[in-house]
Amino acid sequence: MSKKTTPQAIRGTQDIFGADAEAFAFVVETFERVRRLYRFRRVEMPVFEKTEVFARSLGETTDVVSKEMYSFEDRGGESLTLRPEFTAGIARAYLTNGWQQYAPLKVATHGPLFRYERPQKGRYRQFHQIDAEVIGAAEPQADVELLAMADQLLKELGINDVTLHLNTLGDAASREAWRAALIEYFRAVKDQLSEESQERLEKNPLRILDSKDLRDKPFLADAPKIDAFLSEEASAFFAAVTSGLDAAGVTWVRAESLVRGLDYYRHTAFEFIPDEGSASAAALGSQSTVLGGGRYDGLLESLGGAPTPAVGWAAGIERLAMLVGTSEDDWADVALVIEEEGLEALAAKAMRALREEALSAELFDTGSIRKRFDKASKSGASIIYVVRRQDGKLVGQAKGHDQGLWDSVTKVMELQLAEANR
RNA sequence: GCGAUCGUAGCUCAGUUGGUUAGAGCGCCGGUUUGUGGUACCGGAGGUCGCGGGUUCGAACCCCGUCGAUCGCCCCA
Structure with missing residues (x-):
């Protein structure tokens, strides 16, 4: 095995x-x-x-x-x-x-x-x-x-x-003439060039021009210029x-x-x-x-x-x-926190409804009930909407400073809770 | 293809001259606490120390190989 x-x-x-x-x-x-x-x-x-x-x-x-x-x-x-x-x-x-x-x-x-x-x-x-x-x-x-x-x-x-x-x-003609002139020029000093440039002489003499090797540098300034062959x-x-x-x-x-x-x-x-x-x-x-x-x-x-x-x-x-620099992680508009077990259907339905209103939404309905709010807080969402049971009925509460988002989230969720409580 | 450095928990790292059950912070899971639910505390899970050989009574630590990452050369975006 x-x-x-x-x-x-x-x-x-x-x-x-x-x-x-x-x-x-x-x-x-x-x-x-x-x-x-x-x-x-x-x-x-x-x-x-x-x-x-x-x-x-x-x-x-x-x-x-x-x-x-x-x-x-x-x-x-x-x-x-x-x-x-x-x-x-x-x-x-x-x-x-x-x-x-x-x-x-x-x-x-x-x-x-x-x-x-x-x-x-x-x-x-x-x-x-x-x-x-x-x-x-x-x-x-x-x-x-x-x-x-x-x-x-x-x-x-x-x-x-x-x-x-x-x-x-x-x-094409200019380039060929220049290339030939470069080969002629560098061939004369071939022994003093770096190994890499000696190889380039045959394969791609133009490349010698931007060599970083100190041995090549002295010869670069006086090398033939393209302008003369244009x-x-x-x-x-x-x-x-x-x-x-x-x-x-x-x-x-x-x-x-x-x-x-x-x-x-x-x-x-x-x-x-x-x-x-x-x-x-x-x-x-x-x-x-x-x-x-x-x-x-x-x-x-x-x-x-x-x-x-x-x-x-x-x-x-x-x-x-x-x-372009590190762009910030972007945050959700809403974090929906469900502080009770067994409300999976409500959660799925509410999340769909929020997203259909073009609100980006994240759901917190797993793990320790007590810590769900913590996690939602840390997620950085603009609005945190908490659903819990009070006197036998499901109630919701929105927290956050963005008034526009607050209103649209509340509107969607009130409807959802009203239906769920019926 | 060439050279250099590096490779320890999910992440960032510590690990003394090779010596008993390999550690921390963060993260994760659970719990306690909290008169402003983003705090604090406790506990837990999680590691073939990249992989394979070798040296040694004994290796995360030394040697060789290999894979990978990083930096440079070459080349290129």
């Missing part, structure tokens, strides 16, 4: 409860509200896709694809993957559902994503994001609107100590984005070394990052980016679609929730 053990939760998953769950819901509710203001349409996406949806769009060599995806074969032998991000799946849906007819299409969604990473503060294997995408819009105004929405969302969440860090990666169109595009942001009142800083990890990004790239020394920076630790995204004009082609311009961003709900 073996002892029963309780299975543990999967590493990197979370059971969100209490104040954390309230903060999580607050983030999602605020996002839903803001997204409507900007007329982004709600979409619901599958949690898994064919593996190639992600492999082809994110790039086979990216860390996400090469070592962080939850991939498995289904019973039909097909390779499927739990979504590590939203964009690729939405792009796929745009193509397979003929959503071109709605272009430019503004959509928003939220939900769980999965990445096999080492869990840390603000980083989980199952994590949650809110996401906004504009597909089929080549104009810089789309970038501006999207960023204005992100900015307003953060403000409405009460997060005021983060700033938009903005960069451009140029068009085509005329690319710089005009970036100029239009920045002036649009200024007009919309979105403050931003230029971040020349900001790059994106995934292959599909072009032109605008951005992250909202806590200001140095701010409360948000302290709350997030090393997971500094709270919202990030950019333009991905190349992505739909990589999935076999026609060349289609697009921009989008995503933000980690857990990270945002850490910044």
